[in-house]
Amino acid sequence: MYKKLVAEFIGTFWLVLGGCGSAVIAAAFPVVGIGFTGVALAFGLTVLTMAYAIGHISGCHLNPAVSIGLCVAGRFKKEELVPYVISQVLGGIAGAGILYLITTGRADFVIGGFASNGYGVLSPGGYSMIAALITEIVMTMMFLLIIIGSTDEKAPNGFAPIAIGLGLTLIHLISIPVTNTSVNPARSTAMAIFAETPALSQLWLFWVAPIIGAIFAGIIYNSIFANKAISK
Template sequence: MGSFKKYAAEFIGTLVLVLFACGVAGQECTAANGTAGHLITALAFGLVIVAMAYSIGNVSGCHINPAVSIAMLVSGKMNVKDFCGYLIAQFAGAIGGAALLNFIVKDTAKLGTNALYHGSALMSFGIECILTFVFVIAILGVTSRESNGSVAGLVIGGALVLVHLLGIPFTGTSVNPARSFGPALIAGNLEGIWVFLVAPLVGGAAAALVYKFLDSKKA
């Protein structure tokens, strides 16, 4: 039952992330609000993470992102069974959130999908790796000390706002394979989706390896 509760929390958290944050992203994108739209979208993603961190963080850790889960796996803070369970829950939640969003807005152009930067898979891959690396290493840092528990959600939300502010003009910012896959699937546009599935996982795993080295107690 304990594992089921964690998976259920991840499903709900990812569904909420896609429904609200991608919903805001889709509205701002189609409204062509420029810099103001980028800021609003970045804040939407950050605020959802803050809300979910303090809502389900004590149940599942509030990963709601496969890139975070793979970082925890590489760090030795998660076993393979839970990693697989989290991924299934996260992708299912993202698909459910995108389907619900599409039901509400009735426009697949407003689902907040990602796009390759100037059509370049290589450039987009590099951008997403870097953005995810920064986001995940912030998560690993703030969650490495129990004394940071009361502020962890705020720091993580702030880090997500930061990477969105930089990344939105390039790829729309993914840093989350589930967040990208759900809207893309419902929108029927999977072109280049592999970039947004693989790059965040690479960035997350790299962040875990680097943080493990930096946090090593050995001289």
């Protein structure tokens, strides 16, 4: 269990540092920035690389919503859920902390939103709370369906990390303008702590919506597509 928790900590650390780091440092870099497309790809690459690196150790959840969705689908042991979530949140905060130390090393750097998630005035495109809620629920649901389906014992072997990484990339391409894309409560919590905006006051949505979406996905897959649950 210890190895699994360390793996989840490191994996979530990398997701926040790599994904959010690309948004904070490189997205609007003077002259040539990577933009939304680059940030979306960066998030996908963090999951893809960690899936191959630690998937055989912890399953590479890196996300409380993923752990919850897999639990509902019968793919993850309930007794391991809370320790996984704690490791993921701590790993995310560590990643955000390192990113904070790096970015504040530039004299003219402004923390601002610090790649945090939000709706209304904190939404990149000015989208409402309802729009953000729907987006996060649906995107997380689809993300979990991709994860559960691609890791099914009947799915092609060895390709799950690619499907999951590309799935997360697509999700970001769709939803960065709406919420700055969460689908991950650990990622949202980590960045909101360091943001200079009221991101913490909106953090509830980025826990509630992804969890609802994950539960929907677990129920859908387990009741319609799966033959039986793997674990109880």
